[in-house]
Amino acid sequence: MSTLFQPISLGSMVIKNRFVRSATHDFMGNLDGTISDSEIKLYRTLAQNDVGLIITAHSYVQHPLGRVAPGQNAICDDQFIEGYRRLADTVHEYGAKFVLQISHAGRQFSVPMEGLVPVAPSAVTDNSIGITPRALTEKEIWELIECYTAAMLRAKEAGCDGVQVHIAHGYLLSEFISPYTNKREDQWGGSIENRTRILKEIIVRGRKIVGEAYPVLVKLNTTDGFEGAGYLALEDVIYTAKLLDSLGVVAIEVSGGIKESKKGFAWPGIRTPEKEAYFSTAAKAIKAEVACPVILVGGLRSLAVMESVLERGIADMVALCRPYVKEPDLVKRFSNGQAKVACVSCNACFNPKGIRCNYKDNK
Numbered sequence: 001m002s003t004l005f006q007p008i009s010l011g012s013m014v015i016k017n018r019f020v021r022s023a024t025h026d027f028m029g030n031l032d033g034t035i036s037d038s039e040i041k042l043y044r045t046l047a048q049n050d051v052g053l054i055i056t057a058h059s060y061v062q063h064p065l066g067r068v069a070p071g072q073n074a075i076c077d078d079q080f081i082e083g084y085r086r087l088a089d090t091v092h093e094y095g096a097k098f099v100l101q102i103s104h105a106g107r108q109f110s111v112p113m114e115g116l117v118p119v120a121p122s123a124v125t126d127n128s129i130g131i132t133p134r135a136l137t138e139k140e141i142w143e144l145i146e147c148y149t150a151a152m153l154r155a156k157e158a159g160c161d162g163v164q165v166h167i168a169h170g171y172l173l174s175e176f177i178s179p180y181t182n183k184r185e186d187q188w189g190g191s192i193e194n195r196t197r198i199l200k201e202i203i204v205r206g207r208k209i210v211g212e213a214y215p216v217l218v219k220l221n222t223t224d225g226f227e228g229a230g231y232l233a234l235e236d237v238i239y240t241a242k243l244l245d246s247l248g249v250v251a252i253e254v255s256g257g258i259k260e261s262k263k264g265f266a267w268p269g270i271r272t273p274e275k276e277a278y279f280s281t282a283a284k285a286i287k288a289e290v291a292c293p294v295i296l297v298g299g300l301r302s303l304a305v306m307e308s309v310l311e312r313g314i315a316d317m318v319a320l321c322r323p324y325v326k327e328p329d330l331v332k333r334f335s336n337g338q339a340k341v342a343c344v345s346c347n348a349c350f351n352p353k354g355i356r357c358n359y360k361d362n363k
């Protein structure tokens, strides 16, 4: 049997196979940030169809500045625990594992919200939306750390099998690790040791609160999506991955890109095996340096490439996002002999009216 269908442990969490549904904002949350019935239905379908590990949409830890757009799911208050408990219970009925992704928008608002100035490590304009955030104060940074650790505890209280800290895609924590978006001259900026300080505080304090046996995962940016000096360098990413590993993180999901960069994190047009697995080089470099399992995301489309990612020691698990929008029963299809996904990476699933494959509409 292919390794893809064999179990794996992420700390105390045992997952029945190597297939992960990567965190996916589905634009289907209730307007107040709570979980909707459509979301329960979506997660049920994924779990029923053998996805081993389902990671939620990014859920914001602080209101209102942590929110990317209205309708996004929230975990910034205890009132949101109940919805996640319903989701966790649903997923657990089918033997899948369920991890809550926690995030903060930082400077990367999707829809600018009236009267709100986004916060970020530094006041660096986001050219994709033309908005300049204001730099967080020292006091606000400590408040944010508390928001993250409180969200971690809420994930545990909701019965989620673990929590994933979002350090990718240009949102707040990835803004801290990149010298492009972090120009601070205090203890939170400058050297990579300083740029990762906020991560260290969140993970160390969070694990004390949730207990060391509770699985904490991360999704890590490995590039800003821009080449050259002044941007996030692989050397700094490896430092960050080793630090997170040493702090007890149970898995590192390897991703990359910020919205401002041309390709972002969901590259279009992945239609040949050569274009697949576009963060493999970074994943391999990280895997060589850490003890915890590595999850690869980004353009995985054929079973053969996924198998080779595992066989060649690039990663231990494979995470997909867009293909599950079109084929939520993909893992079952793979076990029945289907060799590749139907998704053509056209990105029309980014739909503020609710996620679905809009490929035909798009042609």
Ligand SMILES: Cc1cc2nc3c(=O)[nH]c(=O)nc-3n(C[C@H](O)[C@H](O)[C@H](O)COP(=O)(O)O)c2cc1C
Pocket: 022, 023, 024, 025, 026, 056, 057, 058, 101, 166, 168, 169, 219, 255, 265, 266, 267, 297, 298, 299, 300, 319, 320, 321, 322, 323, 349, 350, 351, 355
């Ligand atoms: C509609 C949509 C929503 C997404 N939402 C999230 C999210 O909430 N959190 C996250 O970390 N990544 C998010 N992503 C990125 C995916 O998890 C994944 O990293 C990216 O799409 C590449 O994987 P793929 O090629 O399998 O789609 C989203 C991607 C899409 C297309």
